[in-house]
Amino acid sequence: MFGLLERAVAPSRPVEAMGIATSALVCGQALAVAVTGRLAESHGSSAAFAAASTTAGLAFVLALTVRPTTYAGGPES
Known part of the structure; x- marks a missing residue:
């Protein structure tokens, strides 16, 4: 999850995105x-x-249906 998040966010905002994702994970648990x-x-x-x-x-099922098409085609060039 964190690896995909790192690729999906802007290069200037990975720390903020990781903080939000970690908080969401803890709250969900x-x-x-x-x-x-x-x-x-x-x-x-x-x-x-x-x-x-x-x-x-x-x-x-949700993860399979909402994933971005950029990750569906295999490794990036």
């Missing part, structure tokens, strides 16, 4: 832990695992 923790308490661990697996699958 905190939200996921809070939601799956509540789900595990109320419906058991299998429901929490199913929610986490479903979310990972959706993130994978």
Whole structure:
């Protein structure tokens, strides 16, 4: 993720982009832990695992559908 981000942002802004990406990653993990923790308490661990697996699958599909075409064609020249 950080390697693609480095290629996608302007050369003068990689530090700002990495800071935002790191903050988003931490916030996303905190939200996921809070939601799956509540789900595990109320419906058991299998429901929490199913929610986490479903979310990972959706993130994978999203990553495949929104990636830039410059990365889809193989290595850059």
